[in-house]
Amino acid sequence: MTQCLAQLPLGILHGKRVTGQFDGGDISSDGGLVLLAQADAQLGLTRQMAACLRDVRQPGKVRHRREELLAQRVYQIAAGYEDCNDADDLRHDPVLKAVVGRLPETDHDLASQPTLSRFENRVTRRELWQMAQVLVDQFLARHEAARPKYVILDFDATDDETHGQQQFAEFHGYYDHHCYLPLIVTGQVAGGPQELLVAWLRRGACHAGRGALAVLKRLVARLRAQWPGVPIIVRGDSGFALPDLYTWCEAQEKAVWYVIGLAKNSRLLALAEPHLQAARAEHERTAEKVRRLHDAEYAADSWPHERRVLIKAEVTDRGDNPRFVVTNLRGAAAGLYDLYAARGEMENRIKELKCDLRIDRTSCHRFAANQFRVLLHAAAYLLLCALRYGLAGTELARAQVSTLQRRLLKLGVRVKETARRVWLQFASSCPLQSLWPLLLARLKPRPA
Numbered sequence: 001m002t003q004c005l006a007q008l009p010l011g012i013l014h015g016k017r018v019t020g021q022f023d024g025g026d027i028s029s030d031g032g033l034v035l036l037a038q039a040d041a042q043l044g045l046t047r048q049m050a051a052c053l054r055d056v057r058q059p060g061k062v063r064h065r066r067e068e069l070l071a072q073r074v075y076q077i078a079a080g081y082e083d084c085n086d087a088d089d090l091r092h093d094p095v096l097k098a099v100v101g102r103l104p105e106t107d108h109d110l111a112s113q114p115t116l117s118r119f120e121n122r123v124t125r126r127e128l129w130q131m132a133q134v135l136v137d138q139f140l141a142r143h144e145a146a147r148p149k150y151v152i153l154d155f156d157a158t159d160d161e162t163h164g165q166q167q168f169a170e171f172h173g174y175y176d177h178h179c180y181l182p183l184i185v186t187g188q189v190a191g192g193p194q195e196l197l198v199a200w201l202r203r204g205a206c207h208a209g210r211g212a213l214a215v216l217k218r219l220v221a222r223l224r225a226q227w228p229g230v231p232i233i234v235r236g237d238s239g240f241a242l243p244d245l246y247t248w249c250e251a252q253e254k255a256v257w258y259v260i261g262l263a264k265n266s267r268l269l270a271l272a273e274p275h276l277q278a279a280r281a282e283h284e285r286t287a288e289k290v291r292r293l294h295d296a297e298y299a300a301d302s303w304p305h306e307r308r309v310l311i312k313a314e315v316t317d318r319g320d321n322p323r324f325v326v327t328n329l330r331g332a333a334a335g336l337y338d339l340y341a342a343r344g345e346m347e348n349r350i351k352e353l354k355c356d357l358r359i360d361r362t363s364c365h366r367f368a369a370n371q372f373r374v375l376l377h378a379a380a381y382l383l384l385c386a387l388r389y390g391l392a393g394t395e396l397a398r399a400q401v402s403t404l405q406r407r408l409l410k411l412g413v414r415v416k417e418t419a420r421r422v423w424l425q426f427a428s429s430c431p432l433q434s435l436w437p438l439l440l441a442r443l444k445p446r447p448a
Contacts, residue, residue: 024414026104028095030079031413031426035436037075037099038443039386043138045379046071052130053123064111069119070376071100072110078380079409082358084113084120094415098422105417120364123372131375136197136219138382140226143189147227152188153197153219154346155236157181157208160201160360167367170204179204180362182374185215186349194349195385199378201362201371208239213248220256231255233329235343238263241326243302250328259340262309262324271296272322275313283315290315293333298326310337348400356401357381390442394435407432 008020040046050067064072076082076090090096091112094104102110111119160180162169171178185198198215220232234249238261249256262268279290292313297306310333312323325340353359359377362370384401387408391397396404411430416423426433 026094026415026417028093028413028415029411030093030095030409031411031424032409033075033079033095033099034424035387035408035439035443036078036383038440039383039390040071040074041445042443043141043382043386044446045134045138045382046074048134048137049131049375049379052127052134054127056122063108064115066119068100068102069111069116072096073116073119073376074379074383075099077357077377078383078405080405082361082377084116087111087113087116095413095424098415098424103417104415104422120372121366121369123368125368128368128371128375131372132198132200135199135375135378135382136222139187139195139197140222142195144226148189148230150190150231150233151223151227152233152235153216154186154188154194154343155209155212155216155234155240156184156343156346156350157239158184158350158354160362162204162362164363164365166362166365166370168203172204180360180370181206181208181210182359183211183215184346184350184353185219186346187219193385193389194346196349196353196378196381199353199359199374201367201374203367209236209242209245212236212240213242213245216245217248220252224254229254231257233339234258235260235340237261237343243300246307246326246328247304257327257329259310259325259327259329259336261340262326264322264324268298268309268311268324269322271298271309272311272313272324275311276315276320276322279313279315280320289317293337295333310340312337352401353377353381356405357384386443387439390439391435394438396432396435 006021010018010020012018047067050070053066053070055062055066072087075096076086081090087110091110097104097107097110100110102108159172159175159177160182162178162180169178169180172181181202181204183198183200183202184196186194187197188194197219200211200215202210216234223230223232232255234245234256235258241260241262246258249258275292275294279292283290294311294313296309296311298309299306307326308328310325310327314321314323325337327336329336357377357380359374362373364370364373381401384404387404388396388399391399396407399407411426414425416425
């Protein structure tokens, strides 16, 4: 790699000239990627995903194996390099080469942007389906040791704004721009963290709940295959208020419960009005926010029978704030509404996916290639979550993805390759160096 040896004048410090020069040797700004590679070795994530892909290239001409291509792309995304173009510089990075499985100095460089783009664009729908199953496999493997008391499945949709001629990118009136509308599903085991199960790219103008029932059926079948009879709770906002979904849940012999938001309408507001009147009176008397929880039997015109609806009659300084939730769960209205409201934590998961990992960087023309990118970003997210789980009991146990990137991955390191070893020399003043032995011990690969 050609280095610029020009001296850079950077001012005067206490009478001494400060001079910069790009001759430090093999140094990387992403030394923490070795932790990510340890997490990947424990989970077998990129290996499992790469096994879903059929390599149609001529074997004698292959320089970058599919496992290396997929790992390179996922590790780059996790480190904050979401664009394929970044590979043209990072392909020389000594740490990235090492974590992908190549010697940092003596092995040839990693794949360039054109190679990765060809890799992304030759994926098939069948391969995408198999890769999507790996996300669920990872969830089940993480919790295989014990049968959970219950599992919560959170469904949500989010916009993925598009700016070019991507297939199936359409104008969405609610978001007021051209976009895709991905479906995100997380799973939560008995009070644990929300874990990514589904990241499914959909065309831009579809309904928020499009395909949700089909996804739910497959998820319930997979969960029940490992944990027969485990109670499953489905949560979602009013975009998933689908009569077919309620009917299917109610028809299951083994419990599938739902708590799903309902959009306001005149009949629901009429049911809430007596409770809102009482809340208004109390608010006028105390000048404080008042929240009352009640329930009622209600049937929309498209429903075959009445269902239980939770009514939140809330009054604040800004006025009335009624909310409605349909459910087939039994129990006190207040507790059930709080269970529904806890789904708001999923917004943080979507924020991490979009803001920290740029899962919405779907700029390929082919829809299948964009779905492939979504799964690559999902894989990067799972690896960072594995680091977060490994940091349980530490100051980073609940850290956001952006914090993990900044404090764990973005570490300067000098790389040296000798006849017998590859040395990674981190800064002596690294503030989180005490966490590394603990994290590495928790990230030991699972026994075969």
